[in-house]
Amino acid sequence: MxxxxxxPTYARADLAFDRGEGAxxxxxxxxxxxDFASGIAVTLLGxxxxxxxxxxxxxxxxxxxxxxxxRVPAQERLAERLVANxxxxxxxxxxxxxxxxxxxxxxxxxxxxxxxxxxxxxxxxVGGAFHGRTMTAISAAKSEKLVDGFGPLVDxxxxxxxxxxxxxxxxxxxxTAAICVEPIQxxxxxxxxxxxxxxxxxxxxxxxxxxxxxxxxxxGMGRTGKLFAHEWAGVTPDVMCLAKGIGGGFPLGACLATGxxxxxxxxxxxGTTYGGNPLAxxxxxxxxxxxxxxxxxxxxEAVGAFLWERLDALVRRYPRxxxxxxxxxxxxxxxxxxxxxxxxxxLRAEGLHTVPASDNIVRLLPPLIIGEAEALEALAILDRVxxxxxxxxxxPKVAAEVSDA
Ligand SMILES: *Cc1c(COP(=O)(O)O)cnc(C)c1O
Numbered sequence: 001m002x003x004x005x006x007x008p009t010y011a012r013a014d015l016a017f018d019r020g021e022g023a024x025x026x027x028x029x030x031x032x033x034x035d036f037a038s039g040i041a042v043t044l045l046g047x048x049x050x051x052x053x054x055x056x057x058x059x060x061x062x063x064x065x066x067x068x069x070x071r072v073p074a075q076e077r078l079a080e081r082l083v084a085n086x087x088x089x090x091x092x093x094x095x096x097x098x099x100x101x102x103x104x105x106x107x108x109x110x111x112x113x114x115x116x117x118x119x120x121x122x123x124x125x126v127g128g129a130f131h132g133r134t135m136t137a138i139s140a141a142k143s144e145k146l147v148d149g150f151g152p153l154v155d156x157x158x159x160x161x162x163x164x165x166x167x168x169x170x171x172x173x174x175x176t177a178a179i180c181v182e183p184i185q186x187x188x189x190x191x192x193x194x195x196x197x198x199x200x201x202x203x204x205x206x207x208x209x210x211x212x213x214x215x216x217x218x219x220g221m222g223r224t225g226k227l228f229a230h231e232w233a234g235v236t237p238d239v240m241c242l243a244k245g246i247g248g249g250f251p252l253g254a255c256l257a258t259g260x261x262x263x264x265x266x267x268x269x270x271g272t273t274y275g276g277n278p279l280a281x282x283x284x285x286x287x288x289x290x291x292x293x294x295x296x297x298x299x300x301e302a303v304g305a306f307l308w309e310r311l312d313a314l315v316r317r318y319p320r321x322x323x324x325x326x327x328x329x330x331x332x333x334x335x336x337x338x339x340x341x342x343x344x345x346x347l348r349a350e351g352l353h354t355v356p357a358s359d360n361i362v363r364l365l366p367p368l369i370i371g372e373a374e375a376l377e378a379l380a381i382l383d384r385v386x387x388x389x390x391x392x393x394x395x396p397k398v399a400a401e402v403s404d405a
Contacts, residue, residue: 020047093276098132190333225301
């Protein structure tokens with residue numbers, strides 16, 4: 001049996017990037033692309049950001065890794081800064097999103113165990129969710145694509161329809177420990193929760209003594225123009241996981257919690273070899289330096305609004321090729337009439353790099369450093385491609401009318 005040396009779990013585009021400069025990527029053939037994918041919401045500050053490069057290089061010359069059996073000063077500093085800028089009192093660092101999510105899942109069970117309610121161990125999740133690829137995370141999200149052939153699944157996750165409060169309330173039992181949702185679903189197709197829904201989740205959690213757990217791995221870290229997406233709703237969770245943008249491209253994740261929720265996470269209960277190591281947290285601190293600069297998030301919000309207004313006009317202008325615009329800030333999704341994979345190929349041929357999501361979505365996830373100039377450049381490419389697709393979509397109809405006559 002022949003199989004590629006790289007296990008073929010991805011249907012990869014025949015494209016490789018050699019280097020990046022800010023919001024631009026240069027492929028191995030020397031072609032330049034505007035990067036509206038950011039390595040799937042990861043390279044938050046673009047490529048080769050001088051402040052991040054310096055932090056990485058300075059730390060690389062000192063010490064890379066020590067393990068968590070000793071204190072890690074950069075980790076302590078990053079934790080303190082995340083705590084100072086969020087609802088949380090404490091942080092556990094990981095190497096990836098799914099590990100951060102899993103830490104939150106374990107924390108939720110441990111909390112109820114520590115408060116004398118070990119029978120509360122089930123977590124309510126919602127349709128369209130994505131929490132990563134471990135057995136537990138696919139068991140929580142349950143989508144066919146994720147679980148097919150991997151059963152039996154891990155027990156302990158009850159799923160309800162996204163946005164449906166009646167179903168959610170009906171699903172709460174004596175065994176329910178928490179509600180876990182993404183404030184804006186990413187892989188599920190850039191689906192923002194209604195702010196009232198997020199507020200109602202807080203109310204339901206309080207009413208039944210559940211923990212509210214937000215997965216902000218994709219929508220957090222400034223992507224919506226606030227440091228965390230839930231801030232728009234004016235409610236806070238008890239637990240939140242972060243990753244993707246938090247390391248600006250260096251593998252890093254974090255699970256944040258209130259002191260109350262984390263009361264069971266005592267020495268020896270959880271751990272990781274690499275998580276929060278000196279190199280990763282040096283870069284994490286550098287990312288946060290930029291995000292917390294006065295005016296940075298306001299600029300993200302402004303350029304997001306600028307893009308939204310013009311993309312919305314594009315959707316109206318090309319109704320045969322564009323059905324919908326979704327999202328918030330710089331986490332946007334376009335739903336074309338043609339298969340998103342084809343559209344992404346056309347955009348790439350014109351120099352705009354994007355990524356797909358479920359629900360036939362073309363995801364626009366530019367680095368947060370873009371300004372109006374990059375937004376206008378992307379809009380010009382989108383206009384060209386959808387203008388062409390619109391004309392093509394109009395053609396068969398004309399042909400049909402002619403043949404009918
Ligand atoms: C990407 C993602 C994850 C998983 O992160 P990995 O780093 O791939 O493990 C989990 N939840 C959400 C919302 C994500 O977007």
